[in-house]
Amino acid sequence: MNIERVITDIIEKNPHIAAIIVDRDGIIRFINDTYLKALQLPIDEVIGQDIRKITPYSRTMKAIETGRPHLAYNWSIHGRQGVACSVPLFENDEIIGAFAYSIFLDIWDQKLRNQVLNGIISNKEPYQEGFKTRYSFDSLIGKDPGFVNLKCVAQNIAYHDNVTVLITGESGTGKELFAQAIHEGSNRRAFPFVRVNCASIPHNLMESELFGYEEGAYTGARRGGKAGKLELAHNGTVFLDEIGELPLSMQSKLLIFLQERELERLGSNRPIRVNVRIIAATNRNLEKMMHEDKFREDLYYRLNVIRIEVPPLRLRKGDIPLLVQHFMANINQKLCLSIEQISDQAMELLMQHSWPGNVRELENVIERGMILADLEDMSVLMPRHLSFSPVQDSPQWDEEAEDDSREIKDLKTLVSEFEKKVILQVLRDTKGDKIQAAKYLNINLSSLYRKTKKYNLDI
Ligand SMILES: Nc1ncnc2c1ncn2[C@@H]1O[C@H](COP(=O)(O)OP(=O)(O)O)[C@@H](O)[C@H]1O
Numbered sequence: 001m002n003i004e005r006v007i008t009d010i011i012e013k014n015p016h017i018a019a020i021i022v023d024r025d026g027i028i029r030f031i032n033d034t035y036l037k038a039l040q041l042p043i044d045e046v047i048g049q050d051i052r053k054i055t056p057y058s059r060t061m062k063a064i065e066t067g068r069p070h071l072a073y074n075w076s077i078h079g080r081q082g083v084a085c086s087v088p089l090f091e092n093d094e095i096i097g098a099f100a101y102s103i104f105l106d107i108w109d110q111k112l113r114n115q116v117l118n119g120i121i122s123n124k125e126p127y128q129e130g131f132k133t134r135y136s137f138d139s140l141i142g143k144d145p146g147f148v149n150l151k152c153v154a155q156n157i158a159y160h161d162n163v164t165v166l167i168t169g170e171s172g173t174g175k176e177l178f179a180q181a182i183h184e185g186s187n188r189r190a191f192p193f194v195r196v197n198c199a200s201i202p203h204n205l206m207e208s209e210l211f212g213y214e215e216g217a218y219t220g221a222r223r224g225g226k227a228g229k230l231e232l233a234h235n236g237t238v239f240l241d242e243i244g245e246l247p248l249s250m251q252s253k254l255l256i257f258l259q260e261r262e263l264e265r266l267g268s269n270r271p272i273r274v275n276v277r278i279i280a281a282t283n284r285n286l287e288k289m290m291h292e293d294k295f296r297e298d299l300y301y302r303l304n305v306i307r308i309e310v311p312p313l314r315l316r317k318g319d320i321p322l323l324v325q326h327f328m329a330n331i332n333q334k335l336c337l338s339i340e341q342i343s344d345q346a347m348e349l350l351m352q353h354s355w356p357g358n359v360r361e362l363e364n365v366i367e368r369g370m371i372l373a374d375l376e377d378m379s380v381l382m383p384r385h386l387s388f389s390p391v392q393d394s395p396q397w398d399e400e401a402e403d404d405s406r407e408i409k410d411l412k413t414l415v416s417e418f419e420k421k422v423i424l425q426v427l428r429d430t431k432g433d434k435i436q437a438a439k440y441l442n443i444n445l446s447s448l449y450r451k452t453k454k455y456n457l458d459i
């Protein structure tokens with residue numbers, strides 16, 4: 001594959017993306033066909049011109065002035081709505097210009113638009129790369145007494161930097177935040193925090209990932225061998241995420257390491273002493289797995305020295321306003337938005353939701369809502385900006401955890417909740433047109449009015 005050509009094709013000829021490159025003075029050096037078409041200008045009236053003259057509302061000059069990218073901002077040209085990103089370009093630490101690209105949103109197809117927005121949302125930096133943490137105890141937001149108490153327990157454990165910790169709780173409750181905060185609060189903070197996601201490493205690679213290998217251990221093994229994650233974390237913390245997914249064979253090897261605190265790289269018999277604290281996390285019910293012989297009992301007791309059970313968001317709903325405020329401030333900064341408020345009705349909707357995806361879901365709902373509000377040039381988050389993804393959309397949602405801890409509701413409540421969701425969705429799809437919505441739902445108009453009133457759904 002000719003990578004350079006593919007890249008050129010993507011930038012030069014892609015009919016969906018408008019791309020432009022300017023130098024540090026804002027003079028346009030490159031522009032692709034899509035952008036020219038949108039501008040409705042011939043190329044010789046653009047190249048060599050100042051971008052401020054051609055597109056006065058672009059934030060590209062700001063990216064050059066501040067040296068920071070402006071991501072996913074609302075941008076329109078000749079009535080076409082787009083989402084644009086302006087990224088500064090560096091050479092030897094010096095700004096030499098900027099690259100900007102935008103995707104047009106005259107795709108008012110709900111599904112496509114969501115895909116675009118999701119793409120923007122999931123574009124987060126991978127912080128594990130440098131084995132550093134991003135969070136400390138200050139990042140753990142919550143006033144709920146149980147939650148505050150849990151934070152205190154975790155803070156105390158942090159000081160004892162050899163104690164193994166097991167963190168349990170549903171997906172999205174903040175288990176990883178707790179793990180990072182414990183590392184940050186410990187004397188190990190100057191050393192690596194290494195995360196191992198036991199669910200995402202293929203079984204046949206798991207051993208070399210964790211324990212490393214020696215040169216010549218197998219065909220294709222790297223010259224000089226390679227240290228495993230445990231060795232890399234020496235003096236620091238190893239965070240074994242999704243420990244419930246660790247295959248049984250690896251469970252025994254991990255157990256031996258926890259007992260001996262020594263490991264041998266694959267293909268070597270030279271023991272290496274490694275000093276690490278283990279923090280494991282799972283959204284599975286390990287006790288149940290143990291009784292089903294899917295999790296080793298001896299390993300369970302080794303890990304379960306100190307247990308932190310992070311509560312689901314639906315059991316600390318009082319923290320929702322605080323979390324919303326926190327996320328809005330963060331997201332405004334991250335995406336250069338200025339959505340300052342949330343309407344009472346929107347907050348009401350958030351308080352009513354059951355949050356199967358917990359704090360992670362709340363953060364996503366807010367982020368997505370803020371982008372939509374920004375596209376409408378609003379500075380207040382309204383109910384129509386909030387959409388809750390169906391449960392199966394959350395990839396880490398674990399069915400077993402659901403069985404164990406889901407709030408039990410009576411049939412009537414469940415039916416009403418479902419009815420409300422369906423009506424809301426249809427009203428959104430028909431942009432509030434009740435006649436069309438009633439037809440769609442196959443009910444008569446007066447009963448639709450009654451129901452929208454009952455559920456407070458006036459859009
Ligand atoms: N108490 C909290 N305060 C602030 N943010 C939180 C809190 N709990 C979770 N989050 C946010 O939710 C997201 C998911 O948290 P994470 O620790 O990855 O969950 P888990 O590991 O339990 O699935 C994180 O991106 C984090 O920003």
Ligand SMILES: [Mg+2]
Pocket residue numbers: 172175176241
């Ligand atoms: Mg996690």
